[in-house]
Amino acid sequence: MSAKDSPSDKPSPNAARSGAGPRRLKVALLGCGTVGAQVARILLQDAAELAARSGAQLELIGIAVRNTATRRDVQLPAELFTTDAASLIDQADVVIELLGGLDPAGTYIQRALRRGASVITGNKALIAAEGAGLGALAAENGAQLRYEAAVAGAIPILRPIADSLAGDHITKVLGIVNGTTNFILDAMDSTGAAFGDVLAEAQQLGYAEADPTADVEGHDAAAKAAILASLAFHTEVAMDQVHCQGITQITAQDVADAKASGYVIKLLAIAERTAAGISARVHPALLERSHPLASVRGAFNAVFVEAENAGDLMFYGAGAGGAPTASAVMGDVVSVARRLAAGGPLPLSSHTSPATLVDFAHIDTRYWIGLSVSDQPGMLARIATVFAEHGVSIEAMNQSAADDGSAHLRILTHRGAEAALSSTVQALGALDTVASVTSVLRVEGN
Numbered sequence: 001m002s003a004k005d006s007p008s009d010k011p012s013p014n015a016a017r018s019g020a021g022p023r024r025l026k027v028a029l030l031g032c033g034t035v036g037a038q039v040a041r042i043l044l045q046d047a048a049e050l051a052a053r054s055g056a057q058l059e060l061i062g063i064a065v066r067n068t069a070t071r072r073d074v075q076l077p078a079e080l081f082t083t084d085a086a087s088l089i090d091q092a093d094v095v096i097e098l099l100g101g102l103d104p105a106g107t108y109i110q111r112a113l114r115r116g117a118s119v120i121t122g123n124k125a126l127i128a129a130e131g132a133g134l135g136a137l138a139a140e141n142g143a144q145l146r147y148e149a150a151v152a153g154a155i156p157i158l159r160p161i162a163d164s165l166a167g168d169h170i171t172k173v174l175g176i177v178n179g180t181t182n183f184i185l186d187a188m189d190s191t192g193a194a195f196g197d198v199l200a201e202a203q204q205l206g207y208a209e210a211d212p213t214a215d216v217e218g219h220d221a222a223a224k225a226a227i228l229a230s231l232a233f234h235t236e237v238a239m240d241q242v243h244c245q246g247i248t249q250i251t252a253q254d255v256a257d258a259k260a261s262g263y264v265i266k267l268l269a270i271a272e273r274t275a276a277g278i279s280a281r282v283h284p285a286l287l288e289r290s291h292p293l294a295s296v297r298g299a300f301n302a303v304f305v306e307a308e309n310a311g312d313l314m315f316y317g318a319g320a321g322g323a324p325t326a327s328a329v330m331g332d333v334v335s336v337a338r339r340l341a342a343g344g345p346l347p348l349s350s351h352t353s354p355a356t357l358v359d360f361a362h363i364d365t366r367y368w369i370g371l372s373v374s375d376q377p378g379m380l381a382r383i384a385t386v387f388a389e390h391g392v393s394i395e396a397m398n399q400s401a402a403d404d405g406s407a408h409l410r411i412l413t414h415r416g417a418e419a420a421l422s423s424t425v426q427a428l429g430a431l432d433t434v435a436s437v438t439s440v441l442r443v444e445g446n
């Protein structure tokens, strides 16, 4: 570690005005993995430019790692490495947390904020779980807390929502915010392959983790949905308030049927504000192929924002990867440094209104239902009666013959309450003419 300052030194937001040249800001990096190593590289390589852009000399004073002897892809000065994260934090003006996980990342961030040091993190799991408390701690201590990298990696989305759109009313955010699941669904769509086969390929290519649960069950996207909903609606939405359904149940048949009807299946993180309140949810959904999000291929991310005055906006790019994610981290670092150099922090967002969350049963949606039925006279009438009894209106229906003499029905509904739609599906499943409900997917984007 190169810093010689005493651990009790507190960052002083106004020191930049002392007139002794550009302010020197001591930057501590926690973690030197995929993203951390790229952040260290940029801090060292682009030091002069970063100083010119931020108005402060950003001095990397140390990198906290588990093992200082580990060989890394990026060549970095050995003297920067330390295993003593706490001492490093206690000397820093700015702490960049890129360890991941809830603990000790959360403890380290609290330690930094309590000292008044500003924090930049890419840790969506932590921010979704503890963001409100950490934000309050930052405000109490005159520190800044930024996490642009936590949602959709390189794509600038949190600052546009919190700053650029601060004078508008966001009504809906639809995001493809998990690259692994988009890669899987896109490959299923273009090759017709089954979920399991494509997952194995995604793991071989390094897109999916050895344990892909957080991605394929939607948990990673749900953390991002909680963050998006909180910022878009100036409130606090916790991860456990996000209805979450992943993509493990999506079959090759679902994807083929969707394709035949002009749709593509995407895993969407949805934050929506209606007269009834706010809803935040993650589930696979059908999108018309003409929707801007339908063209997001491979592991790319995109976020579609609807605002009352701005209209529709689309943000697209790399949602993961070392250098792309480091770009988002560095944007936050420069922004934080500018505010420190200019004399003080400003809040990133205003969490002013308490959230009224709409129960998932009451969200307004459309269903696309696949049924395997016995093809006999009166079958369609009985099915139509179930819809009518539940007050659910059918928009379109398509029937095809299966090899075994039964028929495959695909029914698209008009908008209705989730509860009415799901009880319709239950009642359909109980009809003796219905052999099975083969799929139930929601339709989004219009």
Ligand SMILES: NC(=O)c1ccc[n+]([C@@H]2O[C@H](COP(=O)([O-])OP(=O)(O)OC[C@H]3O[C@@H](n4cnc5c(N)ncnc54)[C@H](O)[C@@H]3O)[C@@H](O)[C@H]2O)c1
Pocket (backbone or CB within 6 Å): 030, 031, 032, 033, 034, 035, 036, 064, 065, 066, 085, 097, 098, 099, 100, 101, 104, 122, 123, 124, 125, 149, 150, 153, 319, 320, 321, 322, 325
């Ligand atoms: N990789 C991406 O594309 C990506 C994209 C967006 C956000 N993020 C987020 O950025 C953060 C970092 O991700 P990553 O991909 O670089 O992870 P990584 O696993 O590659 O790196 C994390 C590093 O931190 C180290 N570490 C963990 N606990 C430690 C401790 N207590 N002390 C010292 N070192 C410790 C690990 O050994 C590892 O080297 C995570 O919060 C992740 O969710 C990553």
Ligand SMILES: N[C@@H](CCO)C(=O)O
Pocket (backbone or CB within 6 Å): 153, 177, 178, 179, 180, 181, 207, 215, 220, 319, 320
């Ligand atoms: N596992 C995540 C990484 C970025 O958060 C993804 O697949 O998008």
Ligand code: NA
Pocket (backbone or CB within 6 Å): 148, 149, 150, 151, 152, 153, 154, 155, 156, 157, 158, 328
């Ligand atoms: Na981002």
